[in-house]
Amino acid sequence: MIDVYSWPTPNGHKVHIMLEECGYRLDRDWVAHPIDIGAGDQFGSEFLEISPNNKIPAITDPHGPDGKPIHLFESGAILLYLAGKTGKFLPKTTRAKYEVLQWLMFQMGGLGPMLGQNHHFRLYAPEKIEYAVNRYTNEAKRLYGVLDSQLKDNPYIAGKTYSIADIAIYPWTRNWKNQGMNLDDYPYFKRWFDLVGERPAVKRGCEVLTALRKPLHDDKAREQLFGSTQYQKRK
Structure with a gap:
């Protein structure tokens, strides 16, 4: 089971779509862990362990390239990893x-x-x-x-x-x-x-976690995303 730490944003949906396109199915082959970026979940110590840039998405695959778990952040890197793992959506030539x-x-x-x-x-x-x-x-x-x-x-x-x-x-x-x-x-x-x-997989991927998303109107959420919280030094 691949663990995906994400939120319904464009970068999050990229990974959701890729997993579904590769034949993985939500809650069967991968699980979505919501990281509410408006609530500041991205600054939690456990998330920072796998995503030191405090951005979603990030994944943990217990079956990495050497048979050991691998943690990855940055959506582009995750797309490339999944393409390499499955042999799909990146040409061979x-x-x-x-x-x-x-x-x-x-x-x-x-x-x-x-x-x-x-x-x-x-x-x-x-x-x-x-x-x-x-x-x-x-x-x-x-x-x-x-x-x-x-x-x-x-x-x-x-x-x-x-x-x-x-x-x-x-x-x-x-x-x-x-x-x-x-x-x-x-x-x-x-x-x-x-x-x-x-595409069915695109539709499925774009629905992941969307029920949890809220309008960005409150001051706390704006501070978490755009205020000084973003610039604090973290270990």
């Missing part, structure tokens, strides 16, 4: 593998952080800063444009085959309305978005 990995890095280093800032300044910042809203909304539009261009001649992000690149990118684009996007402006992306969204 060198060229095709790196074509997938470049788009995984695109999500990890660009799409995720920029859309995260977009969400923050459009939805969560205590004051609306026009410069910040415009900057990150325009960057989001640029990134959606990059995806739209890539998908013009490809059914999936890295080519003809569904991969961890698609699994990484899809959850971050589910909230396109809140990001100020209009999918009619990105027809090739919209086709891909609808295609991926209909």
